[in-house]
Amino acid sequence: MQGVTAIALFGIFFIPPISTEVLLIQNYNNTTEIYFCPNEPIWDNCLSKRIEEYSSKIITCHLNCKIETWMKTVFCTENNEKIKCASNSDSFEYDMQLDLATLSIDSSCLHIKEHPKYYKINDSLEIAKNFQIYDKPIEINCEIVCEDEFIKSTLANRGAIADKEVVQKMEFWLFCVLLLFGFSAISVVNSMGDTICFELLGDDVEQFGKQRMWDAIGSGVVSLLVGVIIDKTSGTSVFKSYTVLYFLCLVTISLDMVCCIKLQSSQNEKSKNILSDVGKLFKSPSISTFFCWCCFSGFFEAIILNFLFWYLEELTDEIGQKECVENYVKTLEGLDIFVQTCIGEILFFFFSGYIFKKIGHINCMHLVLAAFAIRMFYYSLMTNPWWVLPVEVLNGITYGLFSATMSSYANIIALPGTEATLQGLVGILYEGVGLSLGNFGAGTLLSVIGGKNTFIVFGIVAVIALLSHVIIHILLRTFNKDKNKVSDEIPVG
Template identity: 30%
Template sequence: MSQTKCNTSTLPMKLSFFFYLGGMAPLVIFIPTIARQLGYSMATYGTAMTCATLISMIGSPIIGRIVDKYPVKKLFFLTAALACGICGFLIMFVPKLPYETNSELVCGNETYLKVFSKTNEQSSCEDNTFLNPKTDEVIHCKLNCQKNPFEGCNNCTREKDTIDYLSITTEDNRLIDISTQVHFSEHVENIYKFQVLTAQIDDIPISSLSCQNSVKTSCQLNCSDNFVAELASSPAFEGSVYKLYQFWWLLQSLIILFFFSQSTGMLQNAICLDLLGDKHEDFGKNKCWSSVGWGISSIASGWLVDYFSPDPKNKNYTPVFGISLLSAICHFIVAQKIKIVETTVSKDWKPKVQHTIYGLFRKGYVVSFFVWMVVMQFFHSIIIHFLFWYLDEMVDHDCSKRQWIKTLQGITQGVQCFGGELPFYFWAGWIIQKLGYLNCMALSLGVMSVRMFLYSVISNPAWVILIEVSNGISYALAVATKMSYAKLICPPNELNSLVGFVGFVIVGGDSLGSFIGGFVYEAYGGAGMFKYCSYVSGFMCLLQVLCNIFGVSKELKNKDFTPVSTQNAIDAKL
C-alpha cells in the first residue's frame, strides 16, 4: 500500500517564501496610496520609485557575484531579510508634505470665510458632510492672515488696548493670528463659504463683525474639522519637493527598503534552486507559498486599514507596517533553519567563455529572453504602482465605496494569488511542455494586453476582482517560464550570478514602469494610461509571435549549454 510522503526538508524554504512576501505585500500594494495621502503627485512618486529601483537594480548582480565567489550567502540572506521589515516599518514615520491653504477672510456687511477648493468636482460625498442637517455644529478655525480685516469695523470695541493692538499689528506688517468660530453657509462651484460667528485677536474678542468698506485678506487656516482643512489645501505640494526634507526622508526609506527586498528575493530564489538540485521542476511547488503569504496578508491588511480608519478619506496605515514588521521577524527566525548551500569553487577551475554569464549574450535567443523580461516587468510595474491609485481616484466621489476601498483592494490581491497565481504555478510545467517557452512568452503578453484594456473601461472598482484572475497567465506563468528557462541555460557554478542578473533586468523594467507610468498617468489619467499600455502590450505580443515564426524559435532548438534530452529540461514543471 503506497503512502504519501511529505517532504519536510523544504518546509523552511516554503515558510520563507510565505513570510517574506507576506510581509512585503502590504507595503508594495499600499505604498502608492500612502504616497498620495502624504501629498505627492503622480510624477513625483514615479520619479522616487525609479530612483529606488535603479539603486536596488545595481545591487542584485553584485551580491549574486559575491556569493558565487565567497561563502557568505547565509549572512547576506539573513541580514537582508531582517532589514526589509525594519526599513518597511520606519516608512510609517515619514511626515506629510506641507500643504498650501487657499482661503480668504472677508469683512463687509457680515464677515465670512471663503475656502477655495483646488478641484471643481467636489462631490455629493463632500457636500453631504455639511448639508446634512445632523452636522449643524460650529467649527473652530485658527487663521494666520496677511492683514487685519477688522480695522475698519463698525462699532468696534472701545477698549484702548484692543485698538492699540490692532493698529500696531497692521503697521508692523506682521501676520495676524485670528481665532474664529464658523458655520457652513453655501457652496458654489469650487468655493465653500462659512459664516464667521465670533472672532478673537490675541484672545481679545472682536465685538462687531461688519465693516464700512469690504476688506479681504488671504489666510492660512487650521480647523477642527479635517474636511475644511482639506478643502483649503492643495491636493499635492506644488512647489519643488526636492527642497523638502520630507521628500528625501521618503526617498531614502524607499531606496533602503527595495535594495534589501530585491536582495532577499534574488537570494531566496537561488537558495531554493540550490536545494532542489536537478529537481528544479519543483520550484513552483515552493514558490506558490509566496502567493499564499501575499494573498492572506493583502486581504488582512486591507480590511484592518479600513477597520481602523474612522475617516474614509485619510486612511490609517498602521496595520500595514505592523504586519510587515511581524512577518519579517518570523521570516528571520525561519530563514535560520534553511540548509543553505554555500558556493565552493576550485581555485584551478577556469571555465571557457562560452560557459560563463558573458557567453550567454552571444546567443540571440538569450538576448530576446531578457528583452521579454524587461517588457513584462514594465507592464507588471504599471499595475503594481498605479492600479490602486487609479481605484482610489475612482471612488473619490462615492462615499459608500470609499469607506471600504482598502478592503476591496486587499480582496483583489487575494484573488490574484489564490485565483490566479496559485493554480498556474502548478499548471505551468504542463503548459510549457505543450506550448514551448516562446509561445508562453507571447501568451503572457497577450493576456496582459487584455488585462490592461479591461482596467481602462471599468467604472466600478469591484470589477477588478474578476480581472485579477488573469494574473495567473500574465504573471505566474511568466515567472515560471522565466525561472525554468534561467535554470535551463545556466552555466556551471554561475547560478547566483545569473539569478542576480535576472533580478537586475527585472528591476530595470520595474524602474521604467514607475518612471514612465507616472508621467503618462499625470498626462492622460489612469484610464488613458492603461489603454495605451494595452495597445503596446498587444503590439509586443504580435512581435513575439513573428519572432517565434521567423527567427528565434529555430535557434531555441539548438542550445549549447545544457543537453535538453539528458536533463529532460523541456518538461520543467514549476
C-alpha cells in the same frame, strides 16, 4: 537585508502629512476666517449633504503662516501669547478653532470662520490699527492641518498639490529615500531567495512553483484581511488609517528574518570568471530575447502594481459622488489581491512544472505577454471598479507563471557558479529596467491622457511585444542559428 526592508518601510509610518495651503483673512469686524480656493470646483451634491451633518461642530486646525516684516510687529508681540512666532523666521504658528456652522461653499472656494469664543488673532487688532491698515482685511498665506476628518478629506480631495510644489516638500524626499532603501533591499532578498530555493530543491527544480505558491497564499489572505480592517477602522473617512498595516509588516518581516537565520545553504560551485561566463549568454539570440522579455514583463507589471489601485479609487470616487454612498475601496483592493494570488497565482505556481513540460518555457513567455494585453484592454473598458475582479485571475499568468518561468529559465541557462548572479541580473532587468520604465511611462501618460487611455496604450504595446516575441522565435527556429536551438537546454560555449 530583511532588516533594512523592515526599517525603511516601517519608517514611512513616521513621515508627517503634507499640509494644504489656505488663505487666512483677518477682518476688522471681529472675525477671522479661512478661504480655500483650489483649481477645480469644490462643490458637489454629496458634499452639501455631508455639510448638514457637521454644522454644529467646532474643530481645531493648526496653521503655519508666512508673514511680511511689518506683520511681525502686528502679530508677534509679547502680549499676544496665543500666536507662536520665531524671532529668526518669516512665519508664525496658530491654532484656530473653526466653527463649521459658518461653513459655506461656492463654485470655487470654501469659507469657514473662527468661532467667536476662541478668537486669538484679534488680540493684535489695536496694534494693526496703529499702522492705519484697518480699512481693509489682512490676507495671509498659510499651510493648514486639521484634526477633523471631514475637513481633511474635503481639503485633500480637492486640493491636489502641483508637481513642482511636491518636489519642494521635505516629506516627499523622505518618502523617496525610504522607498529606495526598502525596495532595493527587497530586490536583493527576492533574487537570493530564488537562488537558495533552487539550491535546496536540487534536481527537483520543477517543484519551484509549488514553493512560491505559499508566497501567493500568504499575500492573498493577509491582503484581504488587512483591506477589510483598514476600511472598518477608517469608517466613512476619505483618509484611510494604515497603522495596522505598518505594524503587521514589521511583525511579519521580523518572523521572516528568524526563518532565514535557520536556513542552511551554500553555493557549492563558484565561477572563476563570472563576468565572462554571464557575458557568454548574451551571444545567444534566444537568451538575449529572454532578457528583453523580462524587461517588457516588468514594464507592463508596473502599471498594474503601482497604478491599478489608483485607477480603481478614481472609479470609486466617481461612483461615490454620483450615489453619495460609503465606499469600501480598501476592501475591494484587498479582495483584488486575494483573487490575484489565492485564485490566480496558486493555480499556476502549483502547475508550473507540469506546464513547462507540456509547452516549454518559450511558449509560456508568449502566454504571459498575451495575458498582459488582455488585462490592459479590459481595464480600459471598466466603468465600475468591482468589474476588475474577474480579470485578476489572469495574474496567475502575468505574475505566477511569469515568475516561475523567469526564475526557472534563468536557473537552466546559468553556467555553474553563476546562478546567484544570473538571478540577480534578471531581477535587475525586471525591476530595475522594466518596472522603472513602466512607472515613468504610466505616470507620464496618466497625467496627460488619463487612466483609460493609458491602459489602451499599454495594451497596444503588449500586443506589439507579443507579436515581436513570436516572430523572433519563429525566425530562430527557421534559420537555426542559435546554439541553443531555442530550447530550454543549457547553451553551449
